[in-house]
Amino acid sequence: MALILVVDDEESVRLLLRDTLELDAYDVVDAADGPGALGAFEEHKPDGVILDIMMPGMSGIDVLREIRAREGGADVPVILLTAAGDDKTTWDGWSAGASCYLTKPFDPDNLLSWVERMLA
């Protein structure tokens, strides 16, 4: 069963992501901030990552760059989530190596189809 790392500073969003993914039979680990996400990434070696961009301290894009630079992190699918849909953030996300880019609020079915496609 695939393991997904969910990173968001907002607890309700983490819960939603976890419930959505678990209902579709994924395993979920979560983290509330950048350093937590990197720790969980090292510990659990997830099959995919769902990453919020706008987080305190370390932004999702920074976390993504860090993951891409790590051993085994270059090919991990990473879905970026953000409330801000402006061009610069989008560009930064793609150039940092995002596999997919979703804006909040997202459709859980849409999210699941992207996760499925990426893990295939």
Place this chain on the structure above:
Amino acid sequence: MSSPAGVAPPIRRVVVTTAVLGALASAALVVLSLTVWSGFVPTLPSAGIGPAQSFVMIVVLTSIGQFAYVRVRHEDAWEELNFFEVVLAVAILLLAPAMALIATLTGMLVAELLIRRGEWVKVTYNLGNYAASTAAMIATYHTLLGIFGSRQFWTAPQSFASMVSLVVSAAVFTGINGILLADLLRAASGAPLLSTLREGRVLSVLMAISSVGMGFMAVALAFSAPAAMPFVLLPALALWYAYGEAAQRAEAHERNDSLVTLGSVLAQQASTDHLLTDAAAAIRLVMGAPEVATIPDVSATLGPELERRVASTLATATTPRPLTPRELPQGWHSGAVTRMDLGGGRFGAILLGTTEPRHRGGILRRGRGWELQESDQGVLGALVAAVGSAMRAGAAFEALKEETAKLSAVVNNTSDGIAMVDGSGAVRLWSHTMERMTGVSAATLAEPRGALPPVARSIIDAASPESSPVHVHLVRGDGEELDISLSTVRVRQATSEDAPSAGWARILTAHDETRERRVDRLKNEFVANVSHELRTPITPIKGYAHLLATRGDRITPEKRAQAAKIISELADRLSRLVDDLLLTSLKSENNRLDIDMGVEDVATLIAEAVAGYPALAARSTVSLPEEPLLVACDRIRAVQCLTNLLGNAEKYASPDGVEVTVREAGRRIAIHVRDHGPGIPAAEQERVFERFYRREDPFTMEHGGAGLGLAIARELAQAMGGRLWLRTPADGTGAEFILELLRATEDGTVPNDTAHTRAGARPPGPPGGSMGSPDNRLVAS
């Protein structure tokens, strides 16, 4: 000096002393003449003339001698050279001592009376002086001749003795005459007696002796070879002519000096204030007139009588002309007037003249008195025209100064900073507004370009007429950030001595956009924040709603309940945010809030607000008063105000909870909300109440929020007559917000008498006094 009454006391004293001295000396000589020198016999080779004729001749000659004189400038004084000494020498040789004295003094008196009609002080002084000097000379001559042993002087040795005696006595005459004159000068102008004497001594003595010598020769020739008389007149005339030439040269020299002075006066015409007076004084010297009067602007004033009298004829006068008797200023005897054109139909006048009677011209041309000579008309006209030009230039300069001052006031006081940079890059203008905006003073910029402060350098380098306006972002010397919009235009610059290479100058206009840009930035951040704040709760609401709808059957009841709770809490959060936004937009539109004032118990308000934050309340201490404390407020607004304070605390200081206490403060009730968060530096304690203000960059921010909560809370507090402020607690940690509301009584009135209010109220307990008490601890599930 028309009457003794108008004479200064020191001068009067000298005149009286001199007159008394003259009288005493004369009396002494008369006595000596009748006793010691009674045997005087003028021994003449061919005595064709008796003593009586001689007496009359001396009187007439002395009188004529007084009229014929030459003024010779000597150092700073004028020597007046006349025939008195010549005639005196003749008198001494021909007449008995007393007769010689009386004859010369009589001749002098006649001349003086003719010359100085009414000027008794001058007449008295001159007579006194000459009586004393002459008596001394005659006495000296006869004494010396007596010592030489004979009164028979006409034989060769005697004539030699007579000659020597005459020379020595002439020196005595000059000495006494000079001392008395110097004494008068000392009294009149304070000039030291000795220095006056020293200045004049050589010339005076030589002149006196040569005059006496001429007298001697004249007498000798007249009685031995009358036919040779005309020949003695030739050197005499030559001498007079030489004196006259010297006098004119000296005068011309002085005139040149005065012209130089006048030139410098006209050149330094920075102000018209002193120009006319200075120029008039210089013209007076050039023209040698004793008196001068100026009329600055005939057409402007026409006030004093003199100006009215002169103005009528002046309008048509183009060249200098003599003044008519009607036009003469008070006390003047003669004079001339010259029109001074001031431009624009305005004109002034310069008047030259004298107070001395005009008919007293000497035998030679330049005598006493002053009249405008025909030959001087051209010079005077040109000089006055030059003064007029200078006056016009001065007036134009004054007008220019005034215009410049106006312009400079405008430049310095417009809200935009204005600067001018010349072609060489030197800053020619840096307005006051520019100084304030940039923190760089104009004085600093006067230094060479290398020393330009970075801020000024950035502005000047950015100023380009091709790409105008440009936006410049700067950091001032004091660390303040500055956004300016810089417009630049190029202007042709007049080349000046200071900047010969400058061809084009740039004029910079700096509009301070710092505030506008900051507001812009805050608004952008606000939009980003609001967008984030709205989307964040909507994501789980929408997501869970979708999950419940599509997969409800596969979700456990616990999970379903959790989903419902999350949806409900987030909906509350959205609702509060929307309230805040609405309130803000209302406030920004009509700038006032609708407040429905009532009376509420503080405890109710606090409880209601705390209930909105159950998680925070669980970690917090709320101390409520034991008895009701009534405040005047709009209940909904007051609760919202407290809610915003608690929301702020939850956002920034959540882990340690807050302490809520109530204190009585005179006619106000204060609700303290103290947190244990990171605190707010003193410098930012007011800014946190600004709308859209957030202490963080929105993209790395740790906490959500639109930056409205505290701004709204303060506006609400003020709308209810209360206030909201912030302080750092005494122990230096966290922050303490204090909401003060007006105290009210049961019937809804707001008492304004502090003492009255206190009577019915219990004193406030210490803030931590009730902490931990179960009754006061509000713990939400």
